[in-house]
Amino acid sequence: MFSEEKLNKVKEIIARYPEGKQKSALIPLLHLAQEEFGGWLSPETMDYVGSLLQITPIEVYEVATFYSMFNLKPVGKYLFEVCQTGPCMLNGSDQIIDYIKQKLKIGVGETTPDGLFTLKTVECLGACGYAPMMQLGKHFREHLTPEKVDAIIAECRSKANAN
Numbered sequence: 001m002f003s004e005e006k007l008n009k010v011k012e013i014i015a016r017y018p019e020g021k022q023k024s025a026l027i028p029l030l031h032l033a034q035e036e037f038g039g040w041l042s043p044e045t046m047d048y049v050g051s052l053l054q055i056t057p058i059e060v061y062e063v064a065t066f067y068s069m070f071n072l073k074p075v076g077k078y079l080f081e082v083c084q085t086g087p088c089m090l091n092g093s094d095q096i097i098d099y100i101k102q103k104l105k106i107g108v109g110e111t112t113p114d115g116l117f118t119l120k121t122v123e124c125l126g127a128c129g130y131a132p133m134m135q136l137g138k139h140f141r142e143h144l145t146p147e148k149v150d151a152i153i154a155e156c157r158s159k160a161n162a163n
């Protein structure tokens with residue numbers, strides 16, 4: 001369940017849309033829920049969001065399973081979302097994905113045993129001019145090379161150790 005404060009935010013989001021069109025608030029509410037409930041959307045969380053909007057669970061699942069920005073299983077503290085669409089692929093995203101797999105000893109869709117890293121592949125993130133690239137949290141990491149990947153992993157580990 002959302003806190004009182006988040007429920008106020010929910011009301012504010014729903015009020016952005018015309019009467020009877022509350023379903024339009026689904027994507028922002030799923031983002032809010034994902035942020036609030038550990039970085040992923042469990043079936044219970046999706047059902048809860050559906051109940052807030054008075055829509056059926058299937059309407060929520062349809063949206064949540066369509067967009068790669070919603071995680072349907074738990075993810076690590078640092079989620080590497082590597083673009084694998086054409087322009088990134090032509091610029092070496094396959095090699096970057098393989099490098100991350102080998103470096104972190106996980107496959108795509110997996111999380112390291114320490115819970116720090118998850119590797120995910122996604123479709124075009126609209127930053128093709130900076131290929132190969134990935135999204136990490138709210139930021140893009142661009143023109144990836146194995147050296148840059150090493151630096152990003154080291155940066156994440158040092159941030160995690162500092163917390």
Ligand code: FES
Pocket residue numbers: 083084085086087088089123124125126127128129131133
């Ligand atoms: S193809 Fe990778 S960002 Fe567009």
